[in-house]
Amino acid sequence: MVAAGDVASWRHPGFGRLRVEHRLNATEQGTAAARTLLGGQAPFAPVPYCWTDQYDVKIQVHGVTGGDARFQVVAGDPATGRFAGLYGRDGHVIGAMTCNLPRQARALRRHVAKRTPWRQATTG
Known part of the structure; x- marks a missing residue:
């Protein structure tokens, strides 16, 4: 089928x-x-991908998010409306989300595609 x-x-x-x-x-x-x-x-x-533009906010998501996935901001500051974060499970990156940081989205996608070890992606 x-x-x-x-x-x-x-x-x-x-x-x-x-x-x-x-x-x-x-x-x-x-x-x-x-x-x-x-x-x-x-x-x-x-690599699963979606995006949305809501007025002056651009959100991009690569990979999978939510559920029991761990989330960590790796760039920017949520208080400013410009930030990027990674989602991880079982010691590896499984997703990335950016808010108003489109260049960062492309860079973080690589971590999702490679399933980079969580520690390596979030400390470097």
Whole structure:
């Protein structure tokens, strides 16, 4: 069975069962579904991503957040409305969130993609 779109869930090799309700994910799933239907075998394993612009606030999220994940601010200050933080579980980075720091979002995405050890990502 092959499915795609913001209501489709799948088993991500790094993050377990996911459903990402964002248009970028739906587009990437459509491409992956077509490859699968044409005989491809690669698992669908993007770094989950979403963003929102709310007036003068830009929030970007990579990976997974919430639940029992640990959160630590690694740049900026929440009181100013400009900050970045990492989410971790089982000793590794699993997510990143930025508020009005778009350049920082791209840099922190690498920690999510590599599943950088928590200590290395939050102390360096």
